Amino acid sequence: MxxxxxxxxxxxxxxxxxxxxxxxxxxxxxxxxxxxxxxxxxxxxxxxxxxxxxxxxxxxxxxxxxxxxxxxxxxxxxxxxxxSQSHGALKGSLKVALPLSFGLMHLGPAINEFLQAHPDIEFDLDFNDRQVDLLAEGFDLAIRIASLADSSLIARRLAPIQAVMCASPAYLERMGTPQSPAELINHRCLVYNLISNYEHWNLRDAEGQWIKTKITPYLKASNGEFLRNAALAGLGIVLMPTFIVYQEIASGRLIPLLPGYQYAQLAAYAIYPQTRHLSQRVRAFVDFLVKRFDGLPYWDVCLQDKTQE
Amino acid sequence: MxxxxxxxxxxxxxxxxxxxxxxxxxxxxxxxxxxxxxxxxxxxxxxxxxxxxxxxxxxxxxxxxxxxxxxxxxxxxxxxxxxSQSHGALKGSLKVALPLSFGLMHLGPAINEFLQAHPDIEFDLDFNDRQVDLLAEGFDLAIRIASLADSSLIARRLAPIQAVMCASPAYLERMGTPQSPAELINHRCLVYNLISNYEHWNLRDAEGQWIKTKITPYLKASNGEFLRNAALAGLGIVLMPTFIVYQEIASGRLIPLLPGYQYAQLAAYAIYPQTRHLSQRVRAFVDFLVKRFDGLPYWDVCLQDKTQE
DNA sequence: AATAACTGTTCCGATATCAGCAACAATAAG
DNA sequence: CTTATTGTTGCTGATATCGGAACAGTTATT
CATH class of the missing domain: 1.10.10.10 (Winged helix-like DNA-binding domain superfamily/Winged helix DNA-binding domain)
Structure with missing residues (x-):
């Protein structure tokens, strides 16, 4: 009945x-x-x-x-x-704020893929690492890498962001490979703002204990790709998200360090305002991203063994 | 599906x-x-x-x-x-305004019947022919005989109210039986306020033409039963609702007059305020009344032939 | 680390359900 | 008074639905 x-x-x-x-x-x-x-x-x-x-x-x-x-x-x-989104009948524009490196490297292909399914959506993309005020600047959606939880916004977790410490084989040959966090003070560190402060790196050992490790900042930059290139050139040790350096690690041009240690778990989030009637575009796009980045990210899959060693 | x-x-x-x-x-x-x-x-x-x-x-x-x-x-x-009224689980009180004669003669039995199905409803009945202000006096419901249509109130038609002109055989023998409306002026008329004014009776002939007939008010009263008794005593001709005199007509103690003519069609209405959430009691009671008085009223059934002749 | 417990999915056979058709009773219309 | 229409009911075949069991994948536990 x-x-x-x-x-x-x-x-x-x-x-x-x-x-x-x-x-x-x-x-x-x-x-x-x-x-x-x-x-x-x-x-x-x-x-x-x-x-x-x-x-x-x-x-x-x-x-x-x-x-x-x-x-x-x-x-x-x-x-x-x-x-029901009538399968592809989505129209209109979507103004999205994206982080620079992650956006270019990983969201770009995702957006292209989404556009093929929904050709009538117009994207207005703002690649920028600064904090933007979604409502004030009229963004439909922002992608952030953080661990924040803002009450007035909805945050959907897209993918875990792992960090890895690494350096080029040339550098390690010249300066030696650190075997414990304490040795880091004798190394040249290339510091990336996003996941570390300037003076310390927070590591977690096998027992789960947090170790605040003092480091020597040799080079500071806010752009991940620049630091990666610096590390490739043998300038020092970087601690960066795996999504930036996974190819270099896979090919052996960068060597993961201190495999027994972990770093602060961050994540990529889709963040958008809490409106009563969320537009179908935003919902569809976020659903798409969640599905696409589900599970272990592809940039971490091939590193799973290498970083464990 | x-x-x-x-x-x-x-x-x-x-x-x-x-x-x-x-x-x-x-x-x-x-x-x-x-x-x-x-x-x-x-x-x-x-x-x-x-x-x-x-x-x-x-x-x-x-x-x-x-x-x-x-x-x-x-x-x-x-x-x-x-x-869903949970079948008889209706409770509470129902304050109803009723017309005097119709209420006593026909609504009384109906209410008794309703009470047997819903014993937990308490009726607060006000038999009165005056106009009551439903909202001001806290009535849930009023039963009226009229043809009114008030915008702020919902009116549900319960039953048609037919009028009939009649007199006792003794009177007719003494004064003669009128054969046309024009003759009425030579008769003694007992006037009932509810469906006529004091000086004229409105009749409609077989072609549907309205005839405003001047009459001679001999006795005026606002109580139908009193007038009925007066007519039974041979005092004159009454024009009244059939629901008051149907038994006397059926038994021959009153004789219908001018059978070819009709009178203003009135109706009994249940009238109640237009509230968003009408109480189940009111709805159930009105539904019951509508169903009970559906079709040709029982007081008119036995007159159908007599008044046609 | 390996088993155990649990989750969601899929397939299949028995069962119940439901749509449509046609006949019927009752009423309004011409 | 006949005709057409309305709502109801019984019946039959097609359809869908249910529950159980087997299966694949994941978490928890030991």
Whole structure:
């Protein structure tokens, strides 16, 4: 017994004024409508119509139920329509704030892929690592790498961001390979702002103990790719997100260090305002990103063994 | 495809956090819930859950649909609950204003009958022919005989009220039987306020023409039964609602006059305020009255032939 | 580290349900 | 008074739905 179907039949009968008329408009036999009505009345335990064998008059009970039914059915339709994205019928623009490195390297391909499924969406992308005020600047969505939790915004976790310490083989040959965090003070460190402060790196040993390690900043920069290139050139040791250096590690041009230690777990988030009626574009795009970055990120898959050693 | 059941299954899964849990609480096999979910997603053309084979995470699309679904299901339950009167579980009081004669003669038995079905309803009856202000005096309902249409009130037609002109055989023998409206001026008329003014009676002939007939008021009273008794005593001709005199006409103690003519069509109405949430008591009682007085009123059934002649 | 417990999905056979048709009773219309 | 229409009901075949079991993948526990 489909309660929506019964309800709808009831509403159609009220609007058509007769069972036959309603059945015609619905394209079913009138016996079906009749039975649905009776089923509904039995379910409610109340008479909706005052039947005169030929005439159908709403009872007051029925009139009250009709008004509520109409609203409910409209709500159902609205909910279904708002949810069903009609597969590719998404249109409009999407203004997104992206972090520089992660955005260029990993979100770019994702956006291209999304655009192929929804060609009528226009992206307005702002690659920038500064904090932006979503509402003030009219962003639909921001992608951030952090561990923040803002109450007025919804944050959807997209992917874990792992950090890895590494250096080029040439550097290690020249300066030696550190075997413990304490040795780091004798090395040249290339410092990336996003996941570390300037003076210390926070490591976690195998027992889960946090170790605040003093380092020697040799070069500071806010751009991950610049630091990666510096490390490749043998300038020092970097602590960076794996998504930037995974290819270099995989190919052996950078060597992971201190494999027994872990770093602060960050994550990439999609962040957007809490509006009552979130646009289908934003919902669809975030759903797409969550699905695409689900599980262990592809940039970490090939490192799983190397960083463990 | 039962949309209601699918929606409910979806909500239960969200609330239980898993398909198995939802299936347990719903008392069905988990395969059923799984299939319902897939069906719903297919119907919407959108992914509601982000599945990880073991974990079920709501997509943003799903979260939005969930919020709407919860509200819809609550609305359905509320509508059904408000409509279903739980068969006799009606309680509370019902303050009703009734017309004197009609109330005593015909509504009284109806109310008794209603009370047998709903013993927990307490009636507060005010038999009075004066106009009462429903809202000011706290009436739930008023029964009126009129043809009014007040915008702020809902009026439900209960029964047609026919009028009939009649006199006792003794009177007619003494004064003669009028054959046309014009002769009425030579007769003694007993005037009832409710359906006539003091100086004229409006009749309609067989062609539908309205005839304003001057009469001679011999006795004026606002109480129908008093006038009926006066007519029975042979004091004159009355024009009254059939519901007062139908037994006397049926038994021959009063003779219908001018059978070819009709009178203003009045009706008995149930009148009540237009409140958003009409109490179930009022709805149930009005529904009951409408049904009870449906069709040709029983007091007119036996007169149908007599008044036609 | 390896088993155990649990999750969601899929397939399959028995069962129940539902749509449509046709006949019927009752009423309004011409 | 006949005709057409309305709502209801019984019946039959097609359809869908249910529950159970097997399966694949994941977490928890030992």
């Amino acid at each position: 489909d309660r929506f179907e019964n309800m709808q039949a009831f509403v159609r009968v009220v609007e058509a004024g007769s069972i036959s008329g309603a059945a015609d408009r619905m394209g079913v036999a009138k016996s079906v409508v009749s039975r649905r009505l009776r089923e509904l009345e039995a379910h409610l335990g109340a008479e909706l119509f005052h039947r005169t064998t030929r005439q159908m008059n709403l009872t007051d009970t029925g009139r009250a139920f009709y008004q509520q039914s109409v609203r409910i059915l409209a709500d159902v339709l609205e909910a279904e329509h708002a949810t | 039962d949309r209601f059941e699918n929606m409910q299954a979806f909500v239960r899964v969200v609330e239980a956090g898993s398909i198995s849990g939802a299936a347990d609480r719903m008392g069905v096999a988990k395969s059923v819930v799984s299939r319902r979910l897939r069906e719903l997603e297919a119907h919407l053309g959108a992914e509601l859950f982000h599945r990880t084979t073991r974990q079920m995470n709501l997509t943003d699309t799903g979260r939005a649909f969930y919020q709407q679904s919860v509200r819809i299901l609550a609305d359905v339950l509320e509508a059904e609950h408000a409509t």
